[in-house]
Amino acid sequence: MLSTDNDILGQAEAWAKAGKGVAVATVVETWGSAPRPVGSHLVIDEDGSFFGSVSGGCVEGEVVTEALDVIGTGKAKLLEFGVADETAWRAGLSCGGRIAVYVEKVG
Amino acid sequence: MRLALLSALNAARSDRRAAVLVTDLDGGAARLVTAETLAGDPLEEAIRTALRTGRSGVVEGTRAFLTVQVPPARMVVIGAVHISQALVPMARMVGYDPVIVDPRTAFSTPERFPGVTVLAQWPDEALPGLKVDRYTAFIALTHDPKIDDPALMHAFEKDCFYIGALGSRKTHARRVERLTANGASPEVLARIKAPVGLAIGAITPAEIAVSILAEVTQAWRQGIA
Numbered sequence: 001m002l003s004t005d006n007d008i009l010g011q012a013e014a015w016a017k018a019g020k021g022v023a024v025a026t027v028v029e030t031w032g033s034a035p036r037p038v039g040s041h042l043v044i045d046e047d048g049s050f051f052g053s054v055s056g057g058c059v060e061g062e063v064v065t066e067a068l069d070v071i072g073t074g075k076a077k078l079l080e081f082g083v084a085d086e087t088a089w090r091a092g093l094s095c096g097g098r099i100a101v102y103v104e105k106v107g
Numbered sequence: 108m109r110l111a112l113l114s115a116l117n118a119a120r121s122d123r124r125a126a127v128l129v130t131d132l133d134g135g136a137a138r139l140v141t142a143e144t145l146a147g148d149p150l151e152e153a154i155r156t157a158l159r160t161g162r163s164g165v166v167e168g169t170r171a172f173l174t175v176q177v178p179p180a181r182m183v184v185i186g187a188v189h190i191s192q193a194l195v196p197m198a199r200m201v202g203y204d205p206v207i208v209d210p211r212t213a214f215s216t217p218e219r220f221p222g223v224t225v226l227a228q229w230p231d232e233a234l235p236g237l238k239v240d241r242y243t244a245f246i247a248l249t250h251d252p253k254i255d256d257p258a259l260m261h262a263f264e265k266d267c268f269y270i271g272a273l274g275s276r277k278t279h280a281r282r283v284e285r286l287t288a289n290g291a292s293p294e295v296l297a298r299i300k301a302p303v304g305l306a307i308g309a310i311t312p313a314e315i316a317v318s319i320l321a322e323v324t325q326a327w328r329q330g331i332a
Contacts (some may be wrong), residue, residue, distance in 0.1 A: 009113065012113060013113050014112070015112065022270055028164075028172045029164075038163050039175065104108050105108075
C-alpha cells in the first residue's frame, strides 16, 4: 500500500502522541520541474525515522538532518534546494528544478 | 505546529471535511480554517479559491502557506462483476477508497472480493449510508437497469466528480431515455461517461479497468477544479 498524505500526517500525530519529538517538512514552493507537488509532506521523528517524501529521494537525507536540528531547537527553518552540485558535496535535485521546504516542530 | 492543530487537521481528513492549514513561513502562529470558520478570515478569498482547486501554496504577496486538504476521493462501484475484481485493487493503489454495491448475492461474495467492502443490497438501501459526495467517483457496471438506473440517479443528486456507466452507445441511448423519463435533466445526463473509460482499445476486464481508472484520474486531476 502506498502512503497517502493522510497516513503521513497521521504518522506524525502518532509519533507525537507517543511522546517523541517530531518535525513536519512541507514543500511550499517549486520552480521548474519538481518531483513532488507543493503541499507534499515528509515527517521525521527524533530518532531519524521518516515517512512520506518531498522529492524523489534526492534531498530527503538533508531534510532529515535539518529536521533533527529543528526538533532540538524548536525553531522552524525554510530550506531551498536546487540543481545537484557535486563539487560542493551538497544534496540537490537531478531533475533541474528548485524546491523550498518548510520544516517545523510539532508541539 | 501545535499537536492539537495537527490532530484537528487529521480529524477533518478522516471525517471527509475539507480544511486549510494556514502556516506563517516566518514562524508565526498557524491556524486551521474550515467551511464553518471561513467567513471573516483575513485570507477568506484566497482560502475559498484554494478549497475549490484543492491546491496548496503560498498566498501571493504574503508569507502565508496554505496546506489544503480536500477529502480523499472515494469510488463507488455498482456491480460485483469481473471488471470490478480488477478495478478495485487498482483503484486502491491509486489512492481511492472503494466500495462495491450489488444486490445479486451470487456476485457479491467475499471469495470474489477478498478484503473489500461489498454491500449485497439494492442501491436505494446501500447508497444513503455511504455518504456519496462531490469527491466520489461513481461507476455503474451491472448492465442491469433495475440496479444501475437508481444508482445513477443518486450519483446525479450528489454531484459526483466522475459518473461512468458500462454499455455500448446503443445501450446508453436507451439508458438516457429511461433516465429522462425518471426526471434527469439533459445537463446531468451529459455528465455520464458512456461507454465507460478512455478509448484505448481495452478488451479484457483488467484492461477495461485501466481505461476506467485513467478516465477517473483525468476527471480528478483536470476536472474537479
